[in-house]
Amino acid sequence: MRVTIADVAREAGVSKTTVSRVLNTKGEVDDRTAARVRSVISQLGYVPSSRAVGLARGNSRTVGMLVPTLTWPWMGEVLQGVVDTVEAAGYGMLLFTCNRGVESVARFTGQVSARAFDGLVVVEPENTLETITGLHRKGLPVVLIDDRAQSPAFPSVATTNREGGASAARHLLAGGRSRPLVITGPSHFGCVHDRLAGFGGVLAEAGHGLPPARVHHGDFTEAAGCLAVQQRLATGEEFDAVFAHNDVSAAGALRALRAAGRRVPDDVAVIGFDDVPLASHTDPPLTTVRQPMRRMGETAARVLLDHLGGTPAPGTPVVLPTELVVRNSAPAA
Amino acid sequence: MRVTIADVAREAGVSKTTVSRVLNTKGEVDDRTAARVRSVISQLGYVPSSRAVGLARGNSRTVGMLVPTLTWPWMGEVLQGVVDTVEAAGYGMLLFTCNRGVESVARFTGQVSARAFDGLVVVEPENTLETITGLHRKGLPVVLIDDRAQSPAFPSVATTNREGGASAARHLLAGGRSRPLVITGPSHFGCVHDRLAGFGGVLAEAGHGLPPARVHHGDFTEAAGCLAVQQRLATGEEFDAVFAHNDVSAAGALRALRAAGRRVPDDVAVIGFDDVPLASHTDPPLTTVRQPMRRMGETAARVLLDHLGGTPAPGTPVVLPTELVVRNSAPAA
DNA sequence: CTGAAAGCGCTTACAG
DNA sequence: CTGAAAGCGCTTACAG
Numbered sequence: 001m002r003v004t005i006a007d008v009a010r011e012a013g014v015s016k017t018t019v020s021r022v023l024n025t026k027g028e029v030d031d032r033t034a035a036r037v038r039s040v041i042s043q044l045g046y047v048p049s050s051r052a053v054g055l056a057r058g059n060s061r062t063v064g065m066l067v068p069t070l071t072w073p074w075m076g077e078v079l080q081g082v083v084d085t086v087e088a089a090g091y092g093m094l095l096f097t098c099n100r101g102v103e104s105v106a107r108f109t110g111q112v113s114a115r116a117f118d119g120l121v122v123v124e125p126e127n128t129l130e131t132i133t134g135l136h137r138k139g140l141p142v143v144l145i146d147d148r149a150q151s152p153a154f155p156s157v158a159t160t161n162r163e164g165g166a167s168a169a170r171h172l173l174a175g176g177r178s179r180p181l182v183i184t185g186p187s188h189f190g191c192v193h194d195r196l197a198g199f200g201g202v203l204a205e206a207g208h209g210l211p212p213a214r215v216h217h218g219d220f221t222e223a224a225g226c227l228a229v230q231q232r233l234a235t236g237e238e239f240d241a242v243f244a245h246n247d248v249s250a251a252g253a254l255r256a257l258r259a260a261g262r263r264v265p266d267d268v269a270v271i272g273f274d275d276v277p278l279a280s281h282t283d284p285p286l287t288t289v290r291q292p293m294r295r296m297g298e299t300a301a302r303v304l305l306d307h308l309g310g311t312p313a314p315g316t317p318v319v320l321p322t323e324l325v326v327r328n329s330a331p332a333a
Numbered sequence: 334m335r336v337t338i339a340d341v342a343r344e345a346g347v348s349k350t351t352v353s354r355v356l357n358t359k360g361e362v363d364d365r366t367a368a369r370v371r372s373v374i375s376q377l378g379y380v381p382s383s384r385a386v387g388l389a390r391g392n393s394r395t396v397g398m399l400v401p402t403l404t405w406p407w408m409g410e411v412l413q414g415v416v417d418t419v420e421a422a423g424y425g426m427l428l429f430t431c432n433r434g435v436e437s438v439a440r441f442t443g444q445v446s447a448r449a450f451d452g453l454v455v456v457e458p459e460n461t462l463e464t465i466t467g468l469h470r471k472g473l474p475v476v477l478i479d480d481r482a483q484s485p486a487f488p489s490v491a492t493t494n495r496e497g498g499a500s501a502a503r504h505l506l507a508g509g510r511s512r513p514l515v516i517t518g519p520s521h522f523g524c525v526h527d528r529l530a531g532f533g534g535v536l537a538e539a540g541h542g543l544p545p546a547r548v549h550h551g552d553f554t555e556a557a558g559c560l561a562v563q564q565r566l567a568t569g570e571e572f573d574a575v576f577a578h579n580d581v582s583a584a585g586a587l588r589a590l591r592a593a594g595r596r597v598p599d600d601v602a603v604i605g606f607d608d609v610p611l612a613s614h615t616d617p618p619l620t621t622v623r624q625p626m627r628r629m630g631e632t633a634a635r636v637l638l639d640h641l642g643g644t645p646a647p648g649t650p651v652v653l654p655t656e657l658v659v660r661n662s663a664p665a666a
Numbered sequence: 667c668t669g670a671a672a673g674c675g676c677t678t679a680c681a682g
Numbered sequence: 683c684t685g686a687a688a689g690c691g692c693t694t695a696c697a698g
Contacts, residue, residue, distance in 0.1 A: 014684080014685085015684070015685045015686075016685090017684070017685055017686080018683090018684060018685075021683095021684090027683085027684095028683055028684095029683070029684085030683055030684085033683080033684085052690090054690095055689095055690050055691065055692085056689080056690055057690085058690070
C-alpha cells in the first residue's frame with residue numbers, strides 16, 4: 001500500500017492539516033512538531049500524490065510541449081532546453097506531436113481540456129494556429145517558439161532572422177560574391193520572409209540586385225536544395241554563391257554542386273542556416289548562421305514558468321541573436 | 334468556471350453516477366438517457382478532469398520516458414516512436430532527462446513516487462541502473478531500450494547487434510578487405526561487446542585475426558574516430574577498412590583519413606553503425622548497419638502498454654533486426 | 667436501469 | 683500553534 005498523508009499524521013501524532021503545513025511550509029508550526037513530522041516523512045518515505053495535490057490545488061505543476069515532429073535535426077536541442085528549465089523548477093513536461101494529423105490534434109486538445117498541464121510551449125505544427133489560438137483565448141498560457149505566422153497574439157521567442165540573413169550577405173560580399181542563389185523555406189513562414197529581407201537588403205545597399213530567377217522557393221528539404229542548383233545549372237543562370245535558409249537544403253545544394261563538378265568554395269560559396277550537427281560534417285563543412293536552439297527552449301520555458309508564477313508575459317517577442325559560424329564552404333575573405 | 338460532471342448531471346437531469354456510466358460505457362444505461370447525457374456533454378464541451386479521474390481510479394494514463402539526453406542524433410526517432418504509440422492508446426508521455434546529474438535523478442524518482450505516471454520507458458542514462466532497478470522492484474513497470482548492461486531483470490527491446498557486426502565483416506570480406514580497424518564504443522556497453530563478437534567471429538571463420546592493435550576502444554565520439562585513425566597512421570599499423578560502432582565516430586575516421594590523403598573507399602573502406610541522418614551526408618556517404626530506432630521506440634511503448642493492460646511482459650528481450658545499408662564508403666563488391 | 671454515499675489523497679478556510 | 687470539516691472532480695460498491 002502506498003503511504004499517504006494520513007499515515008504520516010497518525011505516526012507523528014498530529015492532524016493531516018499539520019502535516020500539510022510542514023510539507024508546504026505554510027503557516028506557523030511549532031519547530032519541534034515540524035521536526036517530528038519531517039522525520040516521520042523521511043522514515044516512511046512519504047511523497048505526496050501529484051494527482052491529489054493537483055486536484056486539491058487546481059494546478060498540476062506540469063507544462064505541455066507541442067511540436068510538429070521530433071525528428072528534425074534541431075528539435076532535440078530545443079526540447080533539452082525546455083526540459084532542463086522545467087525540471088529545475090520542479091515541473092514535469094508532457095510531450096505531444098501532431099505526427100498523425102487531425103486525430104493527433106483532437107487528442108491533444110482533449111488533454112488540454114482535461115487540465116493535464118498548466119501551460120504550453122509550442123513549436124507550431126502546420127495548421128494548428130487556430131486551435132492554439134482558441135486554447136489561448138480560453139485561458140491556457142502559451143509561449144511560441146520560432147513563431148511561424150508572427151501572430152502577435154502570443155508571447156514568443158524568436159531569433160534575429162533578419163540580421164542573420166544580413167550577416168550571410170555581408171560575408172558573401174566580403175568574399176567577393178555578388179550573384180548569390182537563395183534557397184528559401186516555405187514562403188508563409190515569417191522567418192523565411194525576414195531572412196530574405198535581411199539578405200536582400202544588404203545586397204541592395206551594395207548595389208546588387210537579387211532577381212527572381214536567383215530566388216528558389218524551397219521547402220527546407222535536401223531535395224529542394226539539389227533541385228534549386230540543378231535548375232539554375234540547366235538554364236545557365238549564373239551564380240557564385242548559395243544562401244540556403246536551412247542547413248539541410250544547403251547540404252542538398254552542396255551535393256548537386258559536387259555532382260556537377262563545381263568546386264565549393266572556389267566556384268561557388270555556400271552558406272546555410274541553423275548550424276545543426278550535420279553542418280560540420282558536410283564536404284566541405286558548412287558556413288552557417290547559427291540559431292541558439294537550446295537557449296530558445298530555455299527562454300520559452302522560463303517565460304512560461306514566470307507567467308504561471310504571476311509575472312505578466314512580455315508583450316513583444318523575446319529575440320535571441322544569431323551568429324555566423326564560418327567554415328570552409330564560405331571561408332573568411 | 335470549468336464544467337464538471339455535476340454540471341452535466343444537473344443539466345441532463347440524472348445523477349453523476351449515470352454520467353460516469355455513459356462516459357465509461359460501463360454498466361447498463363437506458364439508450365435514451367445515454368443519448369441525452371451525451372448531447373449535454375457535447376453541448377457543454379465537457380471533458381473529465383484527468384487529475385480527478387486519476388485520483389479516483391488510481392492510475393494516470395500517462396507513461397514516463399527517461400533518457401540520458403535529447404541531443405543524440407538517433408534519440409528523436411526513438412522518442413517519436415514512443416510518443417506515437419502512447420498517444421494512439423490515449424496515454425500522455427512525461428519526458429525526463431538526467432542531464433543534470435544526481436539532482437535530476439532525485440527529481441525524477443520524486444515524480445515516480447508521486448505516481449505521476451503508470452509505467453516507464455527508459456534509455457538508460459549512465460549510473461542509473463540501480464535507481465531504476467529499485468523502482469522496478471517497488472512495482473513500477475519498466476521497459477528498457479537498447480539495454481546497456483544487459484540486465485535480465487527488465488523487459489527490454491534490442492537489436493541484432495551481433496548479427497549487425499557480422500554483416501559488416503561479411504561485407505568487407507566480400508569487398509576483399511581483411512585487415513579492418515575496429516573503433517568500438519564504451520566497453521561496458523553490451524551492444525559494443527556483441528558487435529565486436531559478431532564482427533570478429535566472421536573474420537575468424539574466414540581465417541583472419543583481429544589483433545588488439547587494430548581494435549580502438551572509443552567512446553562513440555567523432556574525436557575518438559579521428560584519433561583511432563591518426564594513431565594507426567602514426568604507428569604504421571596497416572588497415573584496409575574501418576568498422577566503427579557508430580556513425581559519428583565513423584565520420585571522425587572519414588575526416589582523419591581524408592586529412593591524411595587516404596582515399597575512401599579505394600584505400601580504406603569505412604562502415605558505421607546506426608544510420609543516423611548524418612550518414613548519408615558524409616563524404617563519401619557512409620555504408621552503415623541500420624538500427625530501426627523508431628520501431629524500437631514503438632515496440633518498447635507497446636510492450637509497456639500491454640503490460641499495463643495486464644499482458645505479462647516478455648521474459649526475454651524483443652530483438653529487432655539490423656540492416657546493412659550500402660553507400661559509397663564501402664560499396665558492394 | 668438508476669442514485670445516494672463513500673472514498674481517492676490532498677489543501678484550505680474557519681474556529682479555537 | 684493546531685485540528686475538524688468541507689471541498690477538489692471523479693469512480694465504485696451497494697442498494698433499490
